[in-house]
Amino acid sequence: MALNEQExxxxxxxxxxxxxxxxxxxxxxxxxxxxxxxxDSLSMMTIVVNAEDKFGVRIPDDEVKNLTHVRDxxxxxxxxxx
Amino acid sequence: xxxxxxxxxxxxxxxxxxxxxxxHGIGGYRPERVVTNEEICRHIDSSDEWIQQRSGIIxxxxxxxxxxxxxxAEHASVKALEMAGVSADQIDxxxxxxxxxxxxxxxxxxxxxxxxxxxxxxAYDISAACAGYCYGISMANDMIRAGSAQFxxxxxxxKLSDFTSPTDRGTxxxxxxxxxxxxxGPSDFPGIGPTVAGSDGHNWDKIVQxxxxxxxxxxxxxxxxxxxxxTWPAIEMQGQSVFRWAVFSMAPVAARTITAAGIAPEDLDAxxxxxxxxxxxxxxxxxxxxxxxxxxxxxxxxxxxxxxxSVPLAMSRMLEAGDIPHGGLALQIGFxxxxxxxxxxxxxx
Numbered sequence: 508m509a510l511n512e513q514e515x516x517x518x519x520x521x522x523x524x525x526x527x528x529x530x531x532x533x534x535x536x537x538x539x540x541x542x543x544x545x546x547d548s549l550s551m552m553t554i555v556v557n558a559e560d561k562f563g564v565r566i567p568d569d570e571v572k573n574l575t576h577v578r579d580x581x582x583x584x585x586x587x588x589x
Numbered sequence: 590x591x592x593x594x595x596x597x598x599x600x601x602x603x604x605x606x607x608x609x610x611x612x613h614g615i616g617g618y619r620p621e622r623v624v625t626n627e628e629i630c631r632h633i634d635s636s637d638e639w640i641q642q643r644s645g646i647i648x649x650x651x652x653x654x655x656x657x658x659x660x661x662a663e664h665a666s667v668k669a670l671e672m673a674g675v676s677a678d679q680i681d682x683x684x685x686x687x688x689x690x691x692x693x694x695x696x697x698x699x700x701x702x703x704x705x706x707x708x709x710x711x712a713y714d715i716s717a718a719c720a721g722y723c724y725g726i727s728m729a730n731d732m733i734r735a736g737s738a739q740f741x742x743x744x745x746x747x748k749l750s751d752f753t754s755p756t757d758r759g760t761x762x763x764x765x766x767x768x769x770x771x772x773x774g775p776s777d778f779p780g781i782g783p784t785v786a787g788s789d790g791h792n793w794d795k796i797v798q799x800x801x802x803x804x805x806x807x808x809x810x811x812x813x814x815x816x817x818x819x820t821w822p823a824i825e826m827q828g829q830s831v832f833r834w835a836v837f838s839m840a841p842v843a844a845r846t847i848t849a850a851g852i853a854p855e856d857l858d859a860x861x862x863x864x865x866x867x868x869x870x871x872x873x874x875x876x877x878x879x880x881x882x883x884x885x886x887x888x889x890x891x892x893x894x895x896x897x898x899s900v901p902l903a904m905s906r907m908l909e910a911g912d913i914p915h916g917g918l919a920l921q922i923g924f925x926x927x928x929x930x931x932x933x934x935x936x937x938x
Contacts, residue, residue: 547643549868552833568830 509588515562515581522557526550536578544577562588604736610729610773611780612938613675613740616668617905618661618768619892620652629762632755640762645867649765649893651750658690659697661768662746663704665901669742670705672938673772677705680772681738683712684728686721686745686897688824688926689752690714693802701744711738718796719863719925720786721745721897722769726921727784727931729773740774745897752798754823763826763866765893769901771938782850782934785842789928792834796826796926824926831928835869839924840876842932847920850934857883858917859907859937863924864889864899884913896925904937913937 510518520534529544540546546554551574555566558580564587566574574580594600625648626637640646652661662685670677685698698712717724722745729741749764773781800822808819843862847854860883862870867889874885888903895902900921907913915937922932 548829549643549832552829553836553872556833556837568827568833571829 606736607775609776610733611776614673618664665768665770669770678708684725720923723923723931786931836872846932859919
């Protein structure tokens, strides 16, 4: 069954926490991965791969650069989940 | 279709090889000049902190301007031969893995043979980038066991400073120079496990020389007035994509290699991945769930990424430091431009 936005956000926050130690509460829709959460491009790749596994989506390398904010990632997963 | 030799002809004679092969000796060579992150940052907008956080690299070595790939290979080979107790004239084959010998042809290996005083060995280069040394170990193992050679010298050597743009923020801090060598020969026990190797040409351009040599030719053969000076075809890399592939595709390869060798992760004494970037090593260790007791190569911190040389350089340093035991088991995996990879479990010399 497809997850809703809030469920995707919560799942993504857990992945971010696992990779970076950032509190899950800090992972909010309007936050920028780089500017606000200080996540570098290599950690971002790890988050992307773990999100693929968790949500059953494929996020190509070329797409990752478009996922600047948490909202972008949540929307992409929401629109592409299996 | 089935084929039968023509009746009446004498059958070919083929050699019988020993049942097993192993690494008899290993040696490394690091050029004298230490290049700090501060020096790298004179040409790129970065900082020591950023480079260390991004790669775990504190410093690397650069060869002297007149120091060649063959010079470095010779130093490492002499050490490996000495440890093996094998003389150069016992070497039947030299396999030299490199991507930075600056001649399209001939190969570097025949020059190395002369330097070492080897007696007419077969000698050629392997172009498999950061996986070249592990490809070489695989080939040496098969040659010995097939009876084609008794001792094979496998060398990984790079002078990547010649092929790196000092102003490329994505690669300038990554690459270094150095050489590592191993003498492979017959063994009474299995000393080299099955090799798991492969390639992914779909991602051929992820780590690539900026232009083909032939792209430079028109400007050199027929220079036009006012034309731009051609740029040196340095190696470029799409770091994020390579990181993704290295961690999430290579960790399963490493796991398959352990299984193929018929051992468990707990049996390993050492994990010696290609020293690409400390972040890749850390992520691979995590993905593999390696037991605490397995020593992990972290030579990249002070050597940088030396491509084909990195695995034997790291392994020889760990052995010299007493961090890993002679006779222990090590999982080594090389991966890089191609994209190509090769991995095997070996008994430490």
